[in-house]
Amino acid sequence: MAGETVTLSSLVTWLSRFRDLVTENRNYLTELDSAIGDADHGANMARGMAAVMEKVGASPATTADELFKSVGMTLVTSVGGASGPLYGTFFLRFGMTAGAVSEFDGAALSAALRAGLGGVVARGKPELGDKTMFDAMSPALEAFDASVASGGSPAAAAAAAYDAAVVGRDATTPLVARKGRASYLGERSAGHLDPGATSTAFLFQALAESLAQG
Amino acid sequence: MAGETVTLSSLVTWLSRFRDLVTENRNYLTELDSAIGDADHGANMARGMAAVMEKVGASPATTADELFKSVGMTLVTSVGGASGPLYGTFFLRFGMTAGAVSEFDGAALSAALRAGLGGVVARGKPELGDKTMFDAMSPALEAFDASVASGGSPAAAAAAAYDAAVVGRDATTPLVARKGRASYLGERSAGHLDPGATSTAFLFQALAESLAQG
Amino acid sequence: MKKLINSPDHVLADALVGVELAHPELKVDHTNRIIYRGEPTKPGKVALISGGGSGHEPLHGGFVGFGMLDAACAGEVFTSPTPDQMQEATKVADSGAGVLHIVKNYTGDVMNFEMAAEMAEAETGVRVESVVTNDDVAVEDSTWTAGRRGVGVTVLLEKIVGAAAEEGRDLAAVASLARTVNAQGRSMGMALTSCTVPSAGKPTFELPDDMMEMGVGIHGEPGRHRVPLAPAADIAQQLVEPILHDLDFSGAPTIVMLNGMGGTPLIELYLMYGEVAKILQKSGIQVARSLVGNYITSLDMAGCSVTVLRADDELLRLWDAPVNTAGLRWGV
Amino acid sequence: MKKLINSPDHVLADALVGVELAHPELKVDHTNRIIYRGEPTKPGKVALISGGGSGHEPLHGGFVGFGMLDAACAGEVFTSPTPDQMQEATKVADSGAGVLHIVKNYTGDVMNFEMAAEMAEAETGVRVESVVTNDDVAVEDSTWTAGRRGVGVTVLLEKIVGAAAEEGRDLAAVASLARTVNAQGRSMGMALTSCTVPSAGKPTFELPDDMMEMGVGIHGEPGRHRVPLAPAADIAQQLVEPILHDLDFSGAPTIVMLNGMGGTPLIELYLMYGEVAKILQKSGIQVARSLVGNYITSLDMAGCSVTVLRADDELLRLWDAPVNTAGLRWGV
Ligand SMILES: Nc1ncnc2c1ncn2[C@@H]1O[C@H](COP(=O)(O)OP(=O)(O)O)[C@@H](O)[C@H]1O
Ligand SMILES: Nc1ncnc2c1ncn2[C@@H]1O[C@H](COP(=O)(O)OP(=O)(O)O)[C@@H](O)[C@H]1O
Ligand SMILES: [Mg+2]
Ligand SMILES: [Mg+2]
Ligand SMILES: [Mg+2]
Ligand SMILES: [Mg+2]
CATH class of the missing domain: 3.30.1180.20 (Dihydroxyacetone kinase; domain 2)
Incomplete structure (x- = not known):
């Protein structure tokens, strides 16, 4: 059973599991981006997370701020496009808020994730219903916090966050996009899952799985 | 029944029937030229013969030299490609040899056709078996002459010429081209009818049909 | 897929090798994927930098040279370049007179160039101005979207504003001209x-x-x-x-x-x-x-x-001014 | 078939309208489908004329201008032009110094240009030399075929020989240079x-x-x-x-x-x-x-x-010489 504290090494597992998920689903993400974007989201995420794990393997960090600064910078400098600055800023802010620690409780993890979300908002100015990654990320954090507030373990909170991310992701399908490339399609963007919301659901799936392992 | 002399008006019928045949078979000729050439023989012949019949209709000629000089020049100036100079020279020489007449017997028609064939040879230097229009035209003239020599009417000679043109045309299929665009294909040109030999068979079909009508 | 490539992952790197070999008058930084002019920016001349996803050639690399850009950053195919590339190009191209970033209006391009400008100003003190092109009338209701896309006017802007920079106008003037051109296209x-x-x-x-x-x-x-x-x-x-x-x-x-x-x-x-x-x-x-x-x-x-x-007489004059790039060349 | 055309029969005529509107510096004869330089050939300058089927753009019309061709005849798509077009171009472009016909080796092109040269010399006394390009090594056994096709070297030849003609070389020298270039490509x-x-x-x-x-x-x-x-x-x-x-x-x-x-x-x-x-x-x-x-x-x-x-130093010098056409331009 998963404990009450989260170690740095389970967060490395989070990252590596995220890398695996976007790599395995590279074609699927690109497929989604073909329908309402420019057919590169799978390539972008796979390239970025491969670079991240290479970096993490080459120079293992001992504190969260160090680790996530490197993760964020690697994404920013290897992805490009919209997802590079968005996921990059997410991890940069995550690390800044986490600080020079190597263990987290639920509240600390929540604060770091909230800071990450704030970074996405600062960069992209998404609002709920714009059909972006924010539509999965924001409800995921609501659920995470609710679980922590009601005494749930970080693992339980992450599982709740993942469930909420999936619901948020699926709710993007009927939406008409108002941010990003998909917005150019107007009404034609409705009826398709948002690629970024889909990769964000993978982010929380990875978190849930890595914390469940302990 | 067809008579012993051929009038200028049946030669106009010849031309108009040739125009009809290449126009109806425009796609077929282009199809043949797609396989071993550049997909324009149908367009070339249809454009050329349409221009010819427009010219003939606009300024009807009273003698063969006048008529066929105009036909030849129209082909030369409206077709381009290999078939323009070849068919153009064919008709130019036909007219020069026919002279300022308005009726032909079999021998006169043979002489004019021979001159036309000579024009094709002068321009294109084809030899038998090169997989060109010459492979239909040359045996057609052999057959025409043989029929005239054995007392056949011009109509009978034209019918014999048509039969021989068809045989000559079909015999181009297995050949490896040695002249024109098809020669670039080397061995790959074998197994296809030559487009120019096919249009030449239409030329003799048109002659046979127009003389059969009298 | 039928393409003249070695592998989908190496398209950009391999193409930049070809650009370098074909254009001895240009410099290619393969690590940062930047195409520069062979000669450093003249002192006093505002540098023009653009960049974007690859797959739009000759834009932008083909427009590097006298009378147009000083450097172009190449992203992966259809993916904007990253801020570090742009920051590097900004640093190298700056002659002290400042740098204009020419950005096509796409969420990714805008965010990456924004980060680059922040980084360049903070870390190196290079003055950066940005112009975002958004000329695509196909995007209706632009208040409910990411705004109009930057497309064709970017080419005309790089030419016209490049000529103005060559004449020695200062950063503010160059940036303001760029905004005018964008607004009129x-x-x-x-x-x-x-x-x-x-x-x-x-x-x-x-x-x-x-x-x-x-x-x-x-x-x-x-x-x-x-x-x-x-x-x-x-x-x-x-x-x-x-x-x-x-x-x-x-x-x-x-x-x-x-x-x-x-x-x-x-x-x-x-x-x-x-x-x-x-x-x-x-x-x-x-x-x-x-x-x-x-x-x-x-x-x-x-x-x-x-x-x-x-346009007007002045824009036409700048349009007609000499330009010497792989993709656009006249008057030289 | 997906093409930006009005109808298959009007492709060439419509495209020539666009060429004329896009290039005020050129003249287009729509009846004879010839693209000329705007200015008549300088007295004493050998005129260079080429032509061929359409569908190879910018060849040849895009290479009409200073330092390259004086006129280009456009045939239907993939169909060589007709002798009367070439004869007309020959007459109009000749300044008295004679005309070089640049012909790609295809049966149709060769026969039509041959007839044009015969007509031009017989009817107007214009001195015509012809060079037939045949650089395509894909055609093996060229003795058993219509010979090698004329392809890419035609572009290089038009540039290099165009520069030589611009320098005032006479018809024999221009033709001989053209044959040399063809032989070396x-x-x-x-x-x-x-x-x-x-x-x-x-x-x-x-x-x-x-x-x-x-x-x-x-x-x-x-x-x-x-x-x-x-x-x-x-x-x-x-x-x-x-x-x-x-x-x-x-x-x-x-x-x-x-x-x-x-x-x-x-x-x-x-x-x-x-x-x-x-x-x-x-x-x-x-x-x-x-x-x-x-x-x-x-x-x-x-x-x-x-x-x-x-090449050699001389060919490189002619290559580098100024050229000002729609399709190739430098040094001017
Ligand atoms: N302004 C924005 N705010 C938040 N997310 C955004 C914004 N614009 C785009 N996105 C997200 O980015 C995803 C696209 O990422 P990606 O395809 O990698 O980049 P690009 O659109 O530049 O090709 C979208 O599916 C959407 O979720
Ligand atoms: N040297 C030649 N002598 C005789 N006929 C030839 C010669 N070269 C080509 N042809 C004939 O011309 C035909 C092609 O005509 P066409 O397609 O109209 O011209 P092009 O080959 O220029 O596209 C060939 O099928 C062949 O019969
Ligand atoms: Mg995308
Ligand atoms: Mg053909
Ligand atoms: Mg993209
Ligand atoms: Mg042809």
């Missing part, structure tokens, strides 16, 4: 076929033989409307009408670009230009200069776009 | 896809997704061999090898053109150029000048060709 594009992104391996969208996409951008995104394939004259009408509807081009000379999307041959582009020019004539618009060819492309997409720029 | 082409001739309405040949045609010309004719699709580096090898096998390029500077067939985007052409240049380097061949882009195309065919010209 409008574009509209269409596609006969989808392009194929190498890493995706198949066409981004399927388009039936009798249909075309109107209002496409330059990233193989589907357009605003799918309509029946039409004769060139009708297509020209569908491209020109929304442009003229959006901005008043009367009473001024214009510069018109008929741009190919990459897979359409020049004979069709000239044919389309004829149709477009006839419509402009009929609408009383004076075409002073024109450009026909592949300038801002979308990989192997078949199709074209029209850009009309409202 | 070799080309090889390949296709990833067939083109579609507008009047045919569908692709000339079908090519499976995993195959390519090696040794194609510029008329959509199938090539010599159909082989499996390969990485760019292998394709480059298959293109360069027969060229180097056919002529010794060692010990001399060369001019290399990596030409697109019309449907292949520039990013792939640069990538291919990189592969070609690396092979030439390894083979000890010195590349002094290069040209990458769409110069002699085959409608919308995807693919490319390589041309290598053995």
Whole structure:
């Protein structure tokens, strides 16, 4: 059973599991981006997370701020496009808020994730219903916090966050996009899952799985 | 029944029937030229013969030299490609040899056709078996002459010429081209009818049909 | 997918090798994927930098040289470059007079260039101004979207503003001219076929033989409307009408670009230009200069776009000024 | 068939309207389908005329202008022009110093230009010399065929010989230089896809997704061999090898053109150029000048060709001389 504290090494597992998920689903993400974007989201995420794990393997960090600064910078400098600055800023802010620690409780993890979300908002100015990654990320954090507030373990909170991310992701399908490339399609963007919301659901799936392992 | 002399008006019928045949078979000729050439023989012949019949209709000629000089020049100036100079020279020489007449017997028609064939040879230097229009035209003239020599009417000679043109045309299929665009294909040109030999068979079909009508 | 490539992951790196070998007058930084002029920026000259996803060639690398850009950053295919590339280009190209970032309006490009400008100013003190092009009239309701895309006007802007920078104008003047040019240009594009992104391996969208996409951008995104394939004259009408509807081009000379999307041959582009020019004539618009060819492309997409720029004598003078790049060259 | 045209029968006429509107510096004779320079040929200057079927743009009309051609005759798509067009161009362009006909070696082109030269000399007394280009090494056993096709070297020849004519050389010298250039150039082409001739309405040949045609010309004719699709580096090898096998390029500077067939985007052409240049380097061949882009195309065919010209200081000097045409421009 998963404990009450989260170690740095389970967060490395989070990252590596995220890398695996976007790599395995590279074609699927690109497929989604073909329908309402420019057919590169799978390539972008796979390239970025491969670079991240290479970096993490080459120079293992001992504190969260160090680790996530490197993760964020690697994404920013290897992805490009919209997802590079968005996921990059997410991890940069995550690390800044986490600080020079190597263990987290639920509240600390929540604060770091909230800071990450704030970074996405600062960069992209998404609002709920714009059909972006924010539509999965924001409800995921609501659920995470609710679980922590009601005494749930970080693992339980992450599982709740993942469930909420999936619901948020699926709710993007009927939406008409108002941010990003998909917005150019107007009404034609409705009826398709948002690629970024889909990769964000993978982010929380990875978190849930890595914390469940302990 | 067809008579012993051929009038200028049946030669106009010849031309108009040739125009009809290449126009109806425009796609077929282009199809043949797609396989071993550049997909324009149908367009070339249809454009050329349409221009010819427009010219003939606009300024009807009273003698063969006048008529066929105009036909030849129209082909030369409206077709381009290999078939323009070849068919153009064919008709130019036909007219020069026919002279300022308005009726032909079999021998006169043979002489004019021979001159036309000579024009094709002068321009294109084809030899038998090169997989060109010459492979239909040359045996057609052999057959025409043989029929005239054995007392056949011009109509009978034209019918014999048509039969021989068809045989000559079909015999181009297995050949490896040695002249024109098809020669670039080397061995790959074998197994296809030559487009120019096919249009030449239409030329003799048109002659046979127009003389059969009298 | 049929492409002249070694592998989908190496398209950009391999193409930059070719650019370097083909253009001894340019410098290529393969690590940062930047194409520079061979000579450092003249002291006092504002540097012009652009960049964007690859797949739009000759934009932007083909426009590096005298009278146009000082450096271009190449992103992965259809993916904006990263801030570190742009920061590096900014640092190297700056001669002290400051740097203009020319950014096409796409969320990714804008965010990455923003981060680059922040980094460059904070870490190196280079003065950076940015202009964001957004000339694509296909994007309606731009308040409910990421805004209009930057497309064809970017080419004209890089030429005109490049000439102004060459004359020694300062950063503020160069940036303000760039904004004027952007404000006075409008574009509209269409596609006969989808392009194929190498890493995706198949066409981004399927388009039936009798249909075309109107209002496409330059990233193989589907357009605003799918309509029946039409004769060139009708297509020209569908491209020109929304442009003229959006901005008043009367009473001024214009510069018109008929741009190919990459897979359409020049004979069709000239044919389309004829149709477009006839419509402009009929609408009383004076075409002073024109450009026909592949300038801002979308990989192997078949199709074209029209850009009309409202000019004046001064813009025409800058347009006519010497330019010496791989993709645009005259007067030198 | 998806093309930006009004109707298959009007492609050429409509495209010439666009050329005229886009290039006020050129004259277009729509009846005879000839593109001329705006200014008459200078007295004493030998006139250069070329022509051929359409569908190869910018060849030849895009190469009319200072330092290259004086006139270009356009035939129907892939169909050589007719002798009367060529005769008219010959008459109009002649300044009294004579006219060089630049003819690509195809049965139709050769026969039509022959008739034109006969007509021009007989009826108007204009002195005409002809050079027939035949640089395509894909045509093996040329004694058993119509001979090698004229392809890429035609572009290089028009540039180099155009510069020589501009310098005032006489007809014999210009013609002899043209023959030298032709003799020293070799080309090889390949296709990833067939083109579609507008009047045919569908692709000339079908090519499976995993195959390519090696040794194609510029008329959509199938090539010599159909082989499996390969990485760019292998394709480059298959293109360069027969060229180097056919002529010794060692010990001399060369001019290399990596030409697109019309449907292949520039990013792939640069990538291919990189592969070609690396092979030439390894083979000890010195590349002094290069040209990458769409110069002699085959409608919308995807693919490319390589041309290598053995040069010397004099040819390089003529190559570098100013040229001012729609399709090639530098030094002016
Ligand atoms: N302004 C924005 N705010 C938040 N997320 C955004 C914004 N714009 C785009 N996105 C997200 O980015 C995803 C696209 O990422 P990607 O395809 O990698 O970049 P690009 O659109 O530049 O090609 C979209 O599906 C969407 O979820
Ligand atoms: N040298 C030649 N002599 C005789 N006929 C020839 C010669 N070269 C080509 N042809 C004929 O011309 C035909 C092709 O005509 P066409 O397609 O109209 O011209 P092009 O080959 O210039 O496209 C061939 O099928 C062949 O019969
Ligand atoms: Mg994308
Ligand atoms: Mg043909
Ligand atoms: Mg992208
Ligand atoms: Mg032809």
